[in-house]
Amino acid sequence: MNQVLRRLDEYDQLKAENHQLNQSLAAAEARIAQLEAQFETQYADPTPIGAMASKYASTSTDPPTTDTSPVKDTWASRTKKNLPKKKFSTKQVETVARTFATNSKTHGFRYVYIPSKFRMKTKEIRSRLRILGFNNSRILDVHYPDRQIVALLIHNDYYDELTTLLAKHTIQQIKDFNPRDPMCLRDPKFETLAAKDRQQQADQLHVERLERAINFIRAPVKFAVARSFHQQQWLSDSHLQSILSRTELTTTPPDNPFLTNDDDTNVRRMSITSDTSTQTNANQISDQ
Template identity: 30%
Template sequence: MSTLLPSSVMQGMSPDLASFLGNMQAQFMSLQQRTNELESLAATNARLTAQLVNAEKLIADLRSQLASQGNCQITTNASTSSAPTTPKEPGTEASTWATTAAAAHNSVVVPTALSVCKTPRPPSVRQVAASARMFAIPTGPKGYQYVYIPRSRRLTHREVRNSLKTLGVDTGRILDINFPAKDVVGILVHNQYAEKFQTTLTTVAIEILDAFDPLDPKNIADPKYKSLSDSELEEVAAELHSDRCMKALKYLRPHVAVPVGHFFCDQGWISKEDIPVHSVSGPGAGIHDFQSPSRRTSVAMSE
């Protein structure tokens, strides 16, 4: 509806009265505009309040479901504060309403995701067996042995482990992998696992090199040793194998490195002084230096 008086009526009035009515009409139109804005904000407020109620109901339902499944703690990315209140009485500037509307719109965020605690993965059969062995009474054969098998090409330690795992070998029982000759892989295992390990390999037609001697000078492939005598080659072969043993001890856990070190010493591959011992300096400390003063600082590998 129009709130303006006809121009003919305005012209028939005195100037003071016409000015007064003009001011009243302008104020009336301003109040009508602000009333429309207030009604729009009230509608927005009602809509957001309804969304917040629905969101809180959804959160409560999900909390109840998750609590019945695993009593997991739930966190949300939305604010669950009280619903926005009705805007205050408008001020004298129209921009105040725009600011209030933006604040009301941003004050409520409908939750889009819930973060729940993850259910711990059950231990594998191998992990359970390894833990059980810690508390089992020692039975069966003791000690360790290297099982030697052929290789058709140059391999890395990771490739050997992955391939053995594919063949069904429990790689958690493998203590060391080395390459004593260009076509041979040496795998250190406990005697209690050796029979099963060899059976797994022979099942897939992998030959066990029972006659392989890691101290044989014929294993030395580096041409720089070609001019050495037989006795000198035997010394080099012993040094190379001793170096492989020391390297294996370096990467074994202390409680395993000590008995393996005694096994190496009994075989004559390392000296008694090279057997690692547990450190007594406190938690987190490793084992003593593996390298004896008399050992060579560098030995060429035989590959």
């Protein structure tokens, strides 16, 4: 009996709490409705007056499109303002200026041969030449055509300046050196060849050195170098035509490609017609 009475009391207590919660919920809903009504009244559009009251006035309620948001002051924006302007070295400016210069009467290329006590890598040779004041951007190719002899490929316009520096450092130019001399064949396997065959081998090795140099020179200078070699009878017609046809950048085929001046031709893109991959010009400009 006591248990039944206890459960009845709990039921009456839960009923009273439920009634109280319903009243609180009703009061909260009424308060919300009151606040919503006040908000709509306070922020409602004002009554249009003057021109805005005209029936022809725009009814658009979109805000003005003028962007009044402040510019974001970030670290990136501050750094961008304070970035220094790129400065170009004297050598870079001179190199660009030569692009628009007219051809000189001495237009062409030549090799200058100087002695070397021991064999060095191309990078080391250029480093030493730079220390002595030589302009590496004017030296297009460096290689060893024979023992203790270094060949420097330059434009004829740089010849006077280069020889002046050679004299300044008491470096004797080897003027009577012949890169196609059979005496340059140091491999013992050529010793038993006849004089005619030895000359053919010397000529072939010389052509291979020239082609290797041309492959490392960037266009369009390489075309002018190849034609200069052809004019010096170092490259045959077929060799020159082969070089021009397998390069990535080549000129529009003229009537006579062997006499065309590369400064007057229209350079255009063409697909590579050989399996030779494009290589970085290790003997090109290293000081710009």
